[in-house]
Amino acid sequence: EPEVTQTPSHQVTQMGQEVILRCVPISNHLYFYWYRQILGQKVEFLVSFYNNEISEKSEIFDDQFSVERPDGSNFTLKIRSTKLEDSAMYFCASSRDRNYGYTFGSGTRLTVV
Amino acid sequence: ILNVEQSPQSLHVQEGDSTNFTCSFPSSNFYALHWYRWETAKSPEALFVMTLNGDEKKKGRISATLNTKEGYSYLYIKGSQPEDSATYLCALGASGGGADGLTFGKGTHLIIQP
Numbered sequence: 001e002p003e004v005t006q007t008p009s010h011q012v013t014q015m016g017q018e019v020i021l022r023c024v025p026i027s028n029h030l031y032f033y034w035y036r037q038i039l040g041q042k043v044e045f046l047v048s049f050y051n052n053e054i055s056e057k058s059e060i061f062d063d064q065f066s067v068e069r070p071d072g073s074n075f076t077l078k079i080r081s082t083k084l085e086d087s088a089m090y091f092c093a094s095s096r097d098r099n100y101g102y103t104f105g106s107g108t109r110l111t112v113v
Numbered sequence: 114i115l116n117v118e119q120s121p122q123s124l125h126v127q128e129g130d131s132t133n134f135t136c137s138f139p140s141s142n143f144y145a146l147h148w149y150r151w152e153t154a155k156s157p158e159a160l161f162v163m164t165l166n167g168d169e170k171k172k173g174r175i176s177a178t179l180n181t182k183e184g185y186s187y188l189y190i191k192g193s194q195p196e197d198s199a200t201y202l203c204a205l206g207a208s209g210g211g212a213d214g215l216t217f218g219k220g221t222h223l224i225i226q227p
Contacts, residue, residue, distance in 0.1 A: 042219050043204075043217040046214075056213050101160070102157075103159070104157045104158075105156055
């Protein structure tokens with residue numbers, strides 16, 4: 001069964017450093033998403049991406065965050081200057097369209113120290 | 114800000130028993146209601162996406178119903194098995210064009226006791 005793959009599985013970074021989280025969505029999916037879950041809290045929407053541009057972003061997705069689909073297969077989330085409160089599990093997901101469930105990746109656990 | 118509530122937060126069920134739990138959401142701007150199963154150390158797995166009031170979907174021993182007028186959905190598991198132990202998440206898609214993000218509930222943590 002096709003999978004969404006995410007790398008790395010764990011990342012520890014110093015506050016203020018830039019991190020790039022990588023995702024390879026399912027090849028025939030058209031919609032791509034980033035979500036995160038801070039420990040003990042709900043899964044939160046960050047951003048959706050369709051037709052090579054951001055479709056929607058949440059209040060969390062401020063100027064520190066950016067997404068790219070640089071080569072037609074990878075989908076990356078960049079956090080420019082990490083803060084302690086960015087520590088969370090970050091999930092990438094993709095779907096064929098809005099009427100289909102998402103396929104989630106296994107997540108990247110980001111720890112900012 | 115949309116608020117999606119799930120109850121109960123956790124549930125212990127004896128193997129073989131049936132169970133159900135609830136997802137409540139604001140009924141305005143409804144587009145779709147998703148259910149996911151999330152096992153420990155794995156990624157969330159899609160169970161159902163429902164869009165129409167009165168929808169009922171079934172996958173093996175698991176089924177779900179949807180009431181968009183009153184803003185709730187039930188997930189039912191018949192004859193629980195140990196492999197059903199997981200956190201069950203519901204998520205609301207609000208109306209609007211494009212790939213709108215989902216608003217998740219906190220989940221119901223289900224433990225099946227042999």
